[in-house]
Amino acid sequence: MGNIIEWEQDTLKNFTHDDYLVKHNLHEHPVFSDEGLVKILDAYPRDKLEVFTMGKDPHGWGQWCLGRHNNLSGAELMEAVKNGRIWLNLRGTNKAAPEVNEVCEALFNEIEQKTGVNTFKHDMGMLISSPKAQVYYHADMPLVLLVQIRGTKKVYLYPPEDPYLTDEQMESIAIKEKDEQLRPKPEWDNDCLLIHDLKPGELLTWRQNAPHRIENHDCVNVSFSTEFLTTEALVRANTLYANGCLRRYFGMKPSFRNSSPLMNYLKVIYARFVKLMGGYKGKNTLPIPHFTLDKENLGKLIFDNDYDASVLN
Numbered sequence: 493m494g495n496i497i498e499w500e501q502d503t504l505k506n507f508t509h510d511d512y513l514v515k516h517n518l519h520e521h522p523v524f525s526d527e528g529l530v531k532i533l534d535a536y537p538r539d540k541l542e543v544f545t546m547g548k549d550p551h552g553w554g555q556w557c558l559g560r561h562n563n564l565s566g567a568e569l570m571e572a573v574k575n576g577r578i579w580l581n582l583r584g585t586n587k588a589a590p591e592v593n594e595v596c597e598a599l600f601n602e603i604e605q606k607t608g609v610n611t612f613k614h615d616m617g618m619l620i621s622s623p624k625a626q627v628y629y630h631a632d633m634p635l636v637l638l639v640q641i642r643g644t645k646k647v648y649l650y651p652p653e654d655p656y657l658t659d660e661q662m663e664s665i666a667i668k669e670k671d672e673q674l675r676p677k678p679e680w681d682n683d684c685l686l687i688h689d690l691k692p693g694e695l696l697t698w699r700q701n702a703p704h705r706i707e708n709h710d711c712v713n714v715s716f717s718t719e720f721l722t723t724e725a726l727v728r729a730n731t732l733y734a735n736g737c738l739r740r741y742f743g744m745k746p747s748f749r750n751s752s753p754l755m756n757y758l759k760v761i762y763a764r765f766v767k768l769m770g771g772y773k774g775k776n777t778l779p780i781p782h783f784t785l786d787k788e789n790l791g792k793l794i795f796d797n798d799y800d801a802s803v804l805n
């Protein structure tokens with residue numbers, strides 16, 4: 493098999509320390525043909541399959557709503573995505589489908605070979621989403637390769653620094669205190685590192701924790717949010733975890749940016765200790781589903797009687 497990524501002189505030259513838009517050929521891979529995508533959906537464990545809908549304000553943040561997939565088949569889910577306003581999240585698709593895992597490992601092996609950067613904890617999550625669906629402003633703790641397979645989505649990428657992302661917000665994500673969603677200011681769009689219409693055959697990767705939001709064009713989108721870590725990224729995640737605990741347990745005011753390497757090393761040990769003791773007890777409420785996918789009318793969402801769906805307008 494040839495290369496997955498189109499390598500030019502400066503492609504991923506400073507991988508994980510800079511933001512890159514590069515070309516790949518996975519959208520033409522037989523594993524991701526229309527039949528292949530349905531097969532992956534069919535094989536994916538239903539207890540892990542997440543379905544969401546969302547409001548329409550691009551700078552909103554609270555209108556992200558969990559639903560029930562109602563045991564729809566792969567083909568039915570695809571039809572529901574096409575007709576509705578939903579976002580399917582298949583975390584760890586590489587663990588559920590061996591053919592996806594093969595592609596995932598080939599991709600990271602190729603990157604390591606070309607850049608020398610060793611990565612681990614690979615999680616290739618398939619995202620299948622409706623025309624004009626969106627994902628609100630948020631930041632992820634791992635590093636990410638966003639691989640576009642079908643459709644076009646507009647990606648807004650913001651700097652991973654104050655005020656777009658404060659120390660306290662990074663800590664909050666590290667200790668899983670709340671969901672990754674943050675409240676953005678509309679004028680921050682002027683400060684974006686990049687606003688790009690991501691098309692099949694393109695992938696984006698950014699510095700750890702860079703906030704981003706997504707707006708689908710008027711077409712079904714299939715992407716892989718491929719999360720991974722490097723040793724450096726793991727140290728950062730654990731340092732932020734330790735800072736989060738120090739702030740909450742002891743009222744300290746740690747600063748990630750002013751922390752020395754030795755201090756970070758001690759913090760990683762402290763984070764390990766807290767995790768061994770059971771970890772920080774952050775988010776203790778699981779999200780509650782508020783709608784069910786209609787099996788008869790694919791794409792229709794049946795909202796629970798006690799849920800006011802007008803908040804999604």
Ligand SMILES: [Fe+2]
Nearest residue numbers: 630631632704
């Ligand atoms: Fe993300």
